Amino acid sequence: MARAKTTLKVIEHDPITIEIIQSSLRAITDEMFATMRKTAMSSIIYEVLDFGVAMMDAEGELASSGSGIPSFVGMLAPGIKSVMQKFAEPGDIKPGDVFATNIPHHGGVSHLNDVVLMQPVFSKGQIISWLANKAHWVDVGGTFPGSISVDALDIYQEGLQLPCIKVIEEGKENQSVIDILAGNSRVPDITVGDFWAGIASMRSGEKRLQALIKKYGDETVRVAIAEYIALGEVMARNGLKKLPKGVYSATEKLEDGRLVRAVVAITEDAFTVDLRGNPKQGGNALNSSKDATIVDAQMIFKAITDPQSFANAGSFRPVEVLTDEGSIFDAQYPAATSVYYETGMILFDLIWKALAPSMEQHLTAGHYGSICGTFLGGKHPDTGKEHSIVEPQLGGWGASLDSDGVNALYTGQHGETFNVPVEVAEQRNGLMIDRLSLNDAPGGEGQYIGGKGINLDYRIIGEDWWISMVYVRSKNGPWALNGGLQGSTNYINVVRKDGKEERYSSCTALRLEKGDVVQVVTANGGGYGPPRKRRQESVLSDLRNGYITAATARDIYGIEA
Structure with missing residues (x-):
């Protein structure tokens, strides 16, 4: 060659x-x-x-x-x-x-x-x-x-x-x-x-x-x-020089109770993410390759140093990632990795969490923190052929030191990603969308509130359908900053045609029948600052917009509506 x-x-x-x-x-x-x-x-x-x-x-x-x-x-x-x-x-x-x-x-x-x-x-x-x-x-x-x-x-x-x-x-x-x-x-x-x-x-x-x-x-x-x-x-090294130097760390519990930890060391010459000592790769698909892990660190580095300009190999030269071979962040062949993206999302959010208290001008409180990949398929009602669709879901972003979080946005990993419009989903994918709305569940209250997640309801109108999904942050909602409250959680409800409800944070090829409804629920982001510091007019506006109830206004914010 x-x-x-x-x-x-x-x-x-x-x-x-x-x-x-x-x-x-x-x-x-x-x-x-x-x-x-x-x-x-x-x-x-x-x-x-x-x-x-x-x-x-x-x-x-x-x-x-x-x-x-x-x-x-x-x-x-x-x-x-x-x-x-x-x-x-x-x-x-x-x-x-x-x-x-x-x-x-x-x-x-x-x-x-x-x-x-x-x-x-x-x-x-x-x-x-x-x-x-x-x-x-x-x-x-x-x-x-x-x-x-x-x-x-x-x-x-x-x-x-x-x-x-x-x-x-x-x-x-x-x-x-x-x-x-x-x-x-x-x-x-x-x-x-x-x-x-x-x-x-x-x-x-x-x-x-x-x-x-x-x-x-x-x-x-x-x-x-x-x-x-x-x-x-x-440009990367100029951005690195402006970051506060020091060692920052954060921990998080996985859905199965295992603890993961990231230590970030920032010096004049390097942005080092140390992931050594984390759990070993598991006997399921929640494993990530080292290449995928490195990119999670690179994305955070780019976000806090020079988010608006182009990206190439030079943009990431200061980044170093340390892992243990055979860990969930450096899985070795033949480990399963099909839902690696949820482990990657945990790591992305973990690095973010470690840095946010010292970089509030760059980073918000925690966002919904899951790709919420939703995989549906079955016989298309129009053609009778096998059909599969894939949709990541929108969710709530965390509040910042001076503004509320953004509603219904993709994760920080997604870049320029869009949701599938309701009309396209119905016409192309053989589903009915009964509802697409903001999530009105409590969570993410604060001086500035976390953005809202979504409620998205898929009605199955074909035969022999199935769903596979894994949503992390199904137990612990997005983390808050500076006295704000934790956000809500991610999950799905399957409402059977007889009215019975089943809740899942993960499932594989779960059978769905014509008339069943899959209700996707994504989390509200974490809040920033003590709720009692929220301006009265903002609380009343939240109440008018249906973001909170009168009871929440009274009990959380101390304001009688």
């Missing part, structure tokens, strides 16, 4: 040209993102935007990223490096090749559903860049529909494994691999459609990048990429 040398030749270039190229890199990844959104088959991609795209340099370092899930983008570089490690001989990687991987324990993958596609871009016989796409595919086989279950004992139960393979070779698809993808999915048309959407996304990026190379020359483009990454590091 011909690779670009990491030491660039010193060339004359003007800063305006370099900045134009760097802006073009962002435009290229934005076009990749738009292409994926426009061509995908599943609503989890084209509506929710549960995917990420990126451009790397020749060595697999993140150079530019599009919109989408930040954690997906952050894990793409290790995927490229796994390809370079496996296909290391000269000629192993050729123009037109596309690689795929989805094994979580190496290669920048989170769980088997999150399939990574990667394509090298060549100039003058050498790799000048890599393009990558990572998206959640709704079903990749395995024991459980949707390929998701907290009860999975190992990765073999979770679906088809793609061990860093070529799916397209020199521009020609490997039809046998595509047939295997289709043959192992319960929704083969959607799976193959989302595969080709990912390919289209990268091909659009390659077209634009080659035009850029033709216009400015490959050496100038290499320099622009290298300087862009270097600029990212300068």
Whole structure:
């Protein structure tokens, strides 16, 4: 394989040209993102935007990223490096090749559903860049529909494994691999459609990048990429210098009672997250790979240092993450990981909790703290075909030192993610939505109140349906700050057609019948400050808006309505 040398030749270039190229890199990844959104088959991609795209340099370092899930983008570089490690001989990687991987324990993958596609871009016989796409595919086989279950004992139960393979070779698809993808999915048309959407996304990026190379020359483009990454590091280190130095820690109980802990040390040169001493990986799917864990730390670092600018490899150079191999934050093969995102959400929230008391100008009280991934499927009432849907849920954000929390927003991990509109869910997914409203349960009271979660009711109108889900923070609500009150909790109620109610914080392929209703309830965020310090006019406004009852106004806020 011909690779670009990491030491660039010193060339004359003007800063305006370099900045134009760097802006073009962002435009290229934005076009990749738009292409994926426009061509995908599943609503989890084209509506929710549960995917990420990126451009790397020749060595697999993140150079530019599009919109989408930040954690997906952050894990793409290790995927490229796994390809370079496996296909290391000269000629192993050729123009037109596309690689795929989805094994979580190496290669920048989170769980088997999150399939990574990667394509090298060549100039003058050498790799000048890599393009990558990572998206959640709704079903990749395995024991459980949707390929998701907290009860999975190992990765073999979770679906088809793609061990860093070529799916397209020199521009020609490997039809046998595509047939295997289709043959192992319960929704083969959607799976193959989302595969080709990912390919289209990268091909659009390659077209634009080659035009850029033709216009400015490959050496100038290499320099622009290298300087862009270097600029990212300068901005990150400048942001690090402004943070309060010290050691911060927080603990949290998992739903099963185990204790997890994060220790964050901030110095002039490093942002270190120490996760050593945490529980060992378990015999279920609540395990996270180290690549996924690192991204959780990177996202918090970016949020408190330089949240508004671009992100690339340089943006995260000061971040160091320490783990024990074989722990829930560094699970080893063949540990199950299909609901890794809830463990990742716990860690993201834990680092946040450790830093928030000292960084109230950056960080709010705790938010609903769960992806609340809801996986539903069955025979579509219109077509009779097997159909699967995936929806993360909105929830309440914590209050801050000077404002109430935001209602019905996705988690801090989600980035530019959207909920599926009621009309789309009903028309495309074969469900009825009986209700979508703010959660009026108590919780999150304070001088500033936590944002409201949601109530979302799915009515099943097809036969042979099922639901799988895991919601953390089902026992302990989001944490508060400075005397505020804890938020509420996440869970679902299944109301059977005979009126019987069943409450769950997790379930796997729970059978649903026509006429059953799944009631999703997500948490209100934590409050900030003592409730008795809330302004009277704010309490009365809360009462008028239905956020609180007259009893709450009297008992919690000390105001007679």
